[in-house]
Amino acid sequence: MTDSALSPVRRVAAILLAGGVGARAGLGQPKQLALLGGKPVLQWSLDTFAAHPAISGGVLVAGDDVMASIAALPEGWISARPGAERQQSVANALAVLGDWDDDALVLVHDAARPGVPAAVIDRLLAALEGGADAAIPTLPVPDTLVAQTGGEAGEVVDRAALARVQTPQAFRLGTLRRAHGGAGPGAATDDAQLVRRLGVPVAAVEGDARLHKLTYADDMAILSGLLEAKAMMRTAVGMGYDVHRLVTGKPLWLGGIEIPHSHGLEGHSDADVALHALTDAILGALGDGDIGAHFPPSDPEWRGAASWRFLEFAGQRVTAAGGRIGHLDLTIIAEAPKIGPFRDNMRARIAEILAISPTRISVKATTTERLGFTGRREGIAAQAVATLQLPET
Incomplete structure (x- = not known):
C-alpha cells in the first residue's frame, strides 16, 4: 500500500490515529485490531469517515502491523507513520497534508473510539463553519466526584463546571498547524490543549455516549452493547x-x-x-x-x-x-x-x-x-x- 498526495481542493480531511499498542486493554493484540461486531475496532471509524458526505480524504496513522490488516484504504486516504507519542503522530499526519490550504477543515480522531455518530461530525463541522477555529465534543459528568488521597475519599469536587472530552476534535487546518508548530516537548493528551495554549477559544458541542473509549478489556462489552443494536x-x-x-x-x-x-x-x-x-x-x-x-x-x-x-x-x-x-x-x-x-x-x-x-x-x-x-x-x-x-x- 503506497501513499499518494491528497488533492488540495478537498475541503475536509480526517486524521485517524491508530498507532498505539493499547497494552492496558490486555487483548493480546493492538486494541484497534480487536474484533467488535465482526470487524476490527479501527474499521468502525474508518468506515464512518469514508461514508460521510463532507469528508472525502484522510490520513490513517498506523504501523505496519495495522496497515497489513486493512484490505485497502478508502479512496482519497493515505497513511502516515505513528510517533512515539500521540502529539508526534498528529504532527506526522499534518506533514503529509502539506498541500492542503490552511482554510481547510480537519477532524482528529482516536481509533480507540469506534462509535463515531455522523451527527457528532455534523455538529463539529457546523461549529467551524459558524466561525470557530476549534471544536470538541463533550459530555456532562454524571457521577459525584471526590478528591482521593491514599485510598481515602476526600472533599466533593464540583462537577457543574466539568465535562468529559471526546474525539473527533475539529480544527481549521492552519490553526492546528500553528498549535503543533509551537508545541513544546511536553506531551498533550489531545489537540485542543495545544490550540488553547495559543489563546484560541475552543467551542464545545454535544458529544455522544457511543464515543466510549476502549481502554480496558471490559470496555469491549460496553462498546458491544452501545454499537451492536441487535x-x-x-x-x-x-x-x-x-x-x-x-x-x-x-x-x-x-x-x-x-x-x-x-x-x-x-x-x-x-x-x-x-x-x-x-x-x-x-x-x-x-x-x-x-x-x-x-x-x-x-x-x-x-x-x-x-x-x-x-x-x-x-x-x-x-x-x-x-x-x-x-x-x-x-x-x-x-x-x-x-x-x-x-x-x-x-x-x-x-x-x-x-x-x-x-x-x-x-x-x-x-x-x-x-x-x-x-x-x-x-x-x-x-x-x-x-x-x-x-x-x-
Missing part, C-alpha cells in the same frame, strides 16, 4: 451459485488464492467461482441485484479482473447499508483438485477481503461422485449462503 436489526439471507469451465493454459483461482492444478477456469474475469458465488450471495441478501448487474461481462474493464474486487465491492455495500456480515457458508463442487489443503488459506483470504473474522466463514468441498460436468472434470461449481444483519427499514 434489537433494531433484521436477518437477511442470500444464496449464490456459479459455474465455470476448466481449460488448459490458465491459472486456477479459487477462494481468492491461486491453486496449483493442470487446468484453470475460463471466464471474463479470473473466473473464481467461489468468490463469484459469495458475491452473489451477499448481493442477494441485500436485494441488490447480482454480480452481472454490477460488473457486466460485456464491459472490457472487467476482462481478466481479480474477483476479490467484486467481493470487496459487495462487502462495502453491506457497510454502506449500515449492516454487517454474520456468516458465510461456501461449498465448492469439484472432482479435482482437492480443496482440503487450501481451506484455511481460502478462509483467511476471504476474511481479509471483507475485513471480518475467519470464524464467520465456512469453506466446504464435495464431489458429484463422477456424475455430470463436474464429475467429468469439465468445470467447477460453487454455491454460497450469506447471512447478514441489516437495519430495519
